[in-house]
Amino acid sequence: MSPPRLSTPEEYRKLVDSVDTFLLDCDGVIYHGPVVVPGVKKVLEMLRKENKRLIFVTNNASKSRRQYKATFDKLGIPVSENEIFGSAYASAVFLRKVLNFAEDKKVYVIGQDGLEQELESVGIKHVGGTDPEDRVFMDPFDFASIQPDPSVGAVLCGFDGWLNYKKLCKAYTYLNSDPNCHFLLTNQDKTFPTNGTTFPGSGSMSYPLVFALSGRREPTIIGKPNKHMMDAIIAEHQFDPKRALMVGDNLLTDIEFGINSGIRTLLVMGGVSLPEQVFGDNPSHVVPTYVMESLGDLAVLAE
């Protein structure tokens, strides 16, 4: 059965009244790259006046919450750092609060400074990542130099523009030699959209490890659509799931995330997923609770 397509002020009001906590995807809902979605600034302002809690949920793993806030600042959207929940921070919270990662252990990072900052924000030590010694090509091949550091207790992979074979060999060696070493991916995004096209995403960057270890080790994937992301959010922000709503533009990440987490979902158009994937003859198996053209349309309630 097709979900209801909300389009009147009465339908919008009924929805808003039924929600205390809005979990909002960012790119495709709040903005498209450098452009804020029309009406959205007014909507966020209105929701704040009505004392709704806003949590911005993004799979972006290259940025810390501080770096993400800077993006919002540049767009003129007021948010506080603790309203932002990226897969980098979610991974750090998951390690600390869900896995109770040992204080004396370190994380080997395939990722950038944003991911390191989030680990530091919860008091987790890390190696790899932006270390210049690991931002090199392994030339000549010096496999004997790949010696695991016994204090490493987890490998965490996110978006890393400096991905290289030395990092892959190091991460592989931790996971191959120590069955107790945790194996986490910030997310499983195949691609990310930019400049009107797509490029390999952070999920793709972790696939050399996933494939090399397949049949022996399975990664724990934190970001949307996995419930681990919600477990991390709930470890920080308590809320009533019955009065929460996940808003997103992507059926396979945002909407599936809401479904996996047992909360209602609102799909907005104009982003990744298309109307025919919901209303067409051969619809997606992922069905949102509600559909709207744009989050900005709620602005009629503020007039």
Place this chain on the structure above:
Amino acid sequence: MSPPRLSTPEEYRKLVDSVDTFLLDCDGVIYHGPVVVPGVKKVLEMLRKENKRLIFVTNNASKSRRQYKATFDKLGIPVSENEIFGSAYASAVFLRKVLNFAEDKKVYVIGQDGLEQELESVGIKHVGGTDPEDRVFMDPFDFASIQPDPSVGAVLCGFDGWLNYKKLCKAYTYLNSDPNCHFLLTNQDKTFPTNGTTFPGSGSMSYPLVFALSGRREPTIIGKPNKHMMDAIIAEHQFDPKRALMVGDNLLTDIEFGINSGIRTLLVMGGVSLPEQVFGDNPSHVVPTYVMESLGDLAVLAE
């Protein structure tokens, strides 16, 4: 049913008499790293005297046949370049003879000089690979610079110790923007053994592309166990498959390769696959035609 385990001179003689063409895996059959398997030199000499054809078949994609011959020379094993069939050369032959790759097109290479040399050996032009412009980290992220060259008609991925995000973005863009651009992997090896351990193999290196494009593009995989490798061998060397034998130490690459290609197979021990995978309570679904301790054991026939 378990395969026969050959162990007597009579059994060895019967096998050798039934074979005209020996397809031989290298590492694990002929040598283990820097050490020649005992007896193997004598066996190869004997087989040559009996006018058997020898074809050395390896998934190694970083070396050209010339570079591979140098490995054999160093071990004191006489071979000629055209007896060696690596997945790099097989990929070049497959492009030229099986796909009839257009003369005016180029291949975008994720790989090293051995792969480039093999493309050149069959007259195929290439870009990427060892080009210093592509052996860099994309810092800062300059996605606008990733502009496809319209003369590229295939992406070929092999082992590349200089794998980086710029190469992945370029290769992805060719495959994402042009449905006619061929997508080839030299092989799907998860790992490769060295220094008594394993590291991510060339199949793993191609997985960022395989995953990013999954559901939209499927790669053609050349190396063992795929029959494409045999198609390339047969395009070069004609032989009667009924009188051929594939000899290897790995059930999932060598033996499956023989089975997929419709030729008999001989598994030797002491390499990747273990006796219990053939004779244990829970054996592999891949069953060789024959099993022997070592190819070197045939040396009794020369005494």
